[in-house]
Amino acid sequence: MALYVGMDAGGTRSRAAVLDASGALRGTAVGLGANPVSHVPERAFDALAGTLRAALDGLPASDVRGLVLGLAGAGTSGRIAVADLARAAGLACPAHAVGDVVTAFAAGTAEPDGTVLVSGTGATAVRIVGRCEAAVADGNGWLLGDDGSGLWLGREAVRAALAALDGRGAPTTLLTAVTAALLGAPLATGAGREGAERVVAAVHGEPPIALARLAPLVSAAAAAGDGVAGGIVARAADALVGAVAAVRASTERTPIVLAGSVVAGPTPVADRTRDALAERWPGCVRMAGDPAKAAAWLAAVRSGLPARLHRTMVSLP
Numbered sequence: 001m002a003l004y005v006g007m008d009a010g011g012t013r014s015r016a017a018v019l020d021a022s023g024a025l026r027g028t029a030v031g032l033g034a035n036p037v038s039h040v041p042e043r044a045f046d047a048l049a050g051t052l053r054a055a056l057d058g059l060p061a062s063d064v065r066g067l068v069l070g071l072a073g074a075g076t077s078g079r080i081a082v083a084d085l086a087r088a089a090g091l092a093c094p095a096h097a098v099g100d101v102v103t104a105f106a107a108g109t110a111e112p113d114g115t116v117l118v119s120g121t122g123a124t125a126v127r128i129v130g131r132c133e134a135a136v137a138d139g140n141g142w143l144l145g146d147d148g149s150g151l152w153l154g155r156e157a158v159r160a161a162l163a164a165l166d167g168r169g170a171p172t173t174l175l176t177a178v179t180a181a182l183l184g185a186p187l188a189t190g191a192g193r194e195g196a197e198r199v200v201a202a203v204h205g206e207p208p209i210a211l212a213r214l215a216p217l218v219s220a221a222a223a224a225g226d227g228v229a230g231g232i233v234a235r236a237a238d239a240l241v242g243a244v245a246a247v248r249a250s251t252e253r254t255p256i257v258l259a260g261s262v263v264a265g266p267t268p269v270a271d272r273t274r275d276a277l278a279e280r281w282p283g284c285v286r287m288a289g290d291p292a293k294a295a296a297w298l299a300a301v302r303s304g305l306p307a308r309l310h311r312t313m314v315s316l317p
Helices: 041-056 082-088 100-106 150-166 174-183 188-203 208-223 225-247 268-280 289-302 307-311
Strands: 001-011 014-020 025-034 064-071 095-099 114-119 124-127 134-138 256-259 283-288
Touching: 001 100, 001 289, 014 041, 014 289, 025 041, 025 174, 025 225, 041 082, 064 082, 064 289, 082 095, 095 268, 095 289, 100 114, 100 124, 100 134, 100 256, 100 289, 114 225, 114 268, 124 208, 134 256, 134 268, 134 289, 150 174, 150 188, 150 208, 174 188, 174 208, 208 268, 225 268, 256 268, 268 283, 289 307
Parallel strands: 001 064, 064 095, 114 256, 256 283
Antiparallel strands: 001 014, 014 025, 114 124, 124 134
């Protein structure tokens, strides 16, 4: 029985899926984060190897015909020797590493060309041609970009809370929500400079990525009618749609695949972004399914199987 392995290596967790040509899931595993941008290569390699071995447990290594690894972080695939990874799991099949945006796109469509918009912790829009990255907008990291991402939303929530606290900005329920999340108890507008300094110290006391955990506070406040939060949502959606427009012609009718918790989940940003994209590119928006299964499908296609197997091999929402 021919088997195909797909892996999705993220910053917080890694996943592996083993499929046969019928689309049946023969093995799966979830392991530690293995993004070579945020983890040293040796640690990332060990995490991936452990996840791969767990997914293949009890399956004949000789049945595996191909492996595709999707890696978070553009241009980092060289930091993981994917052929060595395959050998570490006892595999002798062809093994390939691709960008995680490629697997995200494949998780939403079998078409070779189109656009993928990813907004989770970070954010980027990528034009895909022949299942390869052809043009990229944003994805520049938390300090310089990733506009409309979960981290960006969290940072804007803190900025709005601080502005409300010192009178520079409009009153907002984000003040109490954000300070409660950061400090364990909410601050009121009368907390003054001492309160602001506590907020700043709490933010700087954690890695920048921790700001992403505040993104749901923006969604909740916007859904409840908070005007400041609603403005943040609108700016996030505008930034994401703008990123797509930067890599996609207005007349194009190839698929637009949405992936990531912010833009593909049940959030106000997702609703506004989908509506705007559907208005500009009617009938083109797709939602991504399982990227690990999509990577396994890519392995099958690279091994010579027909692309039409996408329907059975990849789980679509």
